[in-house]
Amino acid sequence: MLGSLGAQAILEPSFGPGSLSELEVAYRVLSASKDGFFQGNALSRAVMKARRIAVRWLYISMGLFMVVLFMGLATSLIEGKQ
Incomplete structure (x- = not known):
């Protein structure tokens, strides 16, 4: 789902037109980490x-x-x- 986005795009949103809010970033990270992995890295x-x-x-x-x-x-x- 988030494989096409880089970690910087997910975790460090810019604040301009079309940018992600901190809430949207948190939602994407929570959604992407469902299976115990986030961007290919196993979570502890x-x-x-x-x-x-x-x-x-x-x-x-x-x-x-x-x-x-x-x-x-x-x-x-x-x-x-x-």
């Missing part, structure tokens, strides 16, 4: 453990954000009917 157990923890926290954060979002929507709809 510590790195893979840190990746699993980071992904878990991302899912927890996303879930909590959705709960707050739906609570706000529900509150808005309930107050709109009164």
Whole structure:
């Protein structure tokens, strides 16, 4: 997936038109490291453990954000009917 991009293009984004944000770079690195390798290099157990923890926290954060979002929507709809 990222084989055509160099490590510098992935890890050091420029900040101009069409450049990647830090969040996009982090997403690409997390996506590219699923199989225990990143750009052909094997990742250590510590790195893979840190990746699993980071992904878990991302899912927890996303879930909590959705709960707050739906609570706000529900509150808005309930107050709109009164």
